[in-house]
Structures are given as structure tokens and as C-alpha cells.
Amino acid sequence: MAILKCAGLSKRYGSVSALEGLDLAVEPGRIVGLLGPNGSGKTTLIKLANGLLRPSEGQVLIDGREPGVESKKLVSYLPERACLPEWMSVQGLLGFYGDFYGDFDRAAATEMLSRLEIDPKRRFKHLSKGNREKVQLILVMSRKAKLYLLDEPIGGVDPAARDFILSTIIRSYNPEAAVIISTHLIADVEKVLDDVVFISRGRLLLNASADDLREQRGKSVDEVFREVFRC
């Protein structure tokens, strides 16, 4: 069964339509790129999937149920902006996450942190921007969730940090879980993706296997994206 299912999903803010009649199903074991220009509805879709927003019309289901307290046990969410208590130490954040989420694997998180050579006693706000992003991703990926929603995980970090983030996603791969990565930096993520979903102005433009798309068009996903969204 699809871990995420959207049917006729729409979200309007007053007269502005952010999502319009979106149909989408994501199966476990897939790494999906949610791709679109700025303002295309990527963040709105992710917020609807974790219950931070309510649909204006249509439905979004997580493992067959509407988002709510139960679905938060299944969904691990990396927001676009940091929302962790910044005064806490990295070590403190591990405890914080462990208290909130029963599926948090502290040993896995500690192991990933040690690879980064980040002192766990340092306060989160004293870390570099790149390291803050990495710590957040480690927290999110160290949960044994069914659905990972990563909103712009590689925006605003240097290429080395990007590589670390992508290899963390590959390393955490679990055939029972799906990963959705929203980004407009397609060239960087495309090798990691099973499927690509293009959205534009709140509508679904394309939903295909990344390799099928490359085969049919004889181009990289990045090139197809540039063609579809040419200004």
C-alpha cells in the first residue's frame, strides 16, 4: 500500500491557489524527488502531508489515514527552516529527539555525528550553518520512520556538506520506508532518486521513474527540468 496518497488534493490561501487537484501515490522503498521552481507548492504539499496544514479540498493519507497524532509516529520531517531549540547542545538534542520519538535510534545518530567530528557538547547555535544542517538531517534520518519528508535538505550548504547529506540519505535507505526530497537543485540529487515528481503552480506536471525519463528523453533529469520550466 502507498505510504503517501494524495487524491484531488488542493490548498488555497484566500484567493491564491497553492495546490490544485494533486493526485500522487508514493510506495515504500522509493526515494522520490519533489521538483519544481520556487513557489510551485512543494512546501505546501509537505506541510499537508505532516498535518501542519489542512486541505481545502481532496485528501492526503499517510499509511491509509489522515495526518494526525498517529501519523507523526510514521513521518520524520525535516523542515525548510531549523525549528530546534538553538540553545541546546548537540548531545541535548539527541535526548530531546529520543524523548519525542520512540523510533529514534540514538546509537545510529551518535555514530553519524562522530563521523562528522562535531563535539556533542557544543551548542547548536554555535555550529556553522553547514554543520547545523547536517545535525538536523542526522536527527531526522536516525528515526526508523515509514516516510521521510525532507524539505530542501541541500539548499544553502557547500558541495562537501551536500555530499555528506546525500550519502546519509543513501546509508539510511530502508526498503520499507519512502523518502521524499523537495529541491530545485536537481543536478545534485538526481543520481539518488528512484522517481521524480515535477510540480508547477500547484499542479502535477510529470510523475515518472528517473531512469525511464533519462532513457526516453536521452537527457539528464536536470536537463528535462530546465526544458520543462524554461522561463
Added chain:
Amino acid sequence: MEWKLDGEGPIWAQMVENVKRGIVAGEFGPGERLPAVREMALEAGVNPNTAQRALTELERQGLVYAQRTAGRFVTEDAGTIERLRRELADGTVRAFLEDMRALGFTREEIEQLISDQEGGIDNGDT
């Protein structure tokens, strides 16, 4: 091994091509164990499903065989490796000839250029 995955076409097919070259170049010797799916995925920076598909395809082509628990190994059959070597060479030559014809070279000119170059390479290498 160094993965080159920036060409056209599906990533899994590019991975197959990379491993084939590795086998012919002796980077993966006959009977040698290949990295496990996850390991290979991390090395190449690709999705594990993609690495899995590449390995399955190599198996289908008889270049790699699986042993139930121990992993996947490069074929030990010298004939198979020799055929693969020819196949890769044919592809390279075909692409080279297409390029040269597009530049307007005749067969004689191409042969002349090859022997000129070879002289240079031999002197340079030794």
C-alpha cells in the same frame, strides 16, 4: 573504483558500463568479489535500487554470478571476459570512426593519423 556517471541514459546502465570496463581493465579480477549493493550505492553516490538493478543486469549478461550468502563475484570464464573486451573495443572504435567521418576524414587519412599518433605514444611512454 572511480565511478563516471555523468553521461546520458539511465544511471543503472552507466553503472553496468563502468563495471564492464573495470572487469576488462582488471580492476575487478576474475572471481573477485564485488561490493555489496549498499556499499556500491554509497561509493557511486546512487540509490540502492539503482545499484541493485545494475548488478542484476551484470548477472543477466553472465559477467557476474551470485553466491547465495557470500555476495556477487566476477566471472572466471576467460572466454566471457575476452568477448566483453571485444565488445567494448568495438563500441569505442565505432564511436571513433563516426566522429572522424563527421570531421570529414577518409579511411587513408585516419590510418595515417593513427600510425603518426602511435609513434608519438610509444616514444612518450617508454
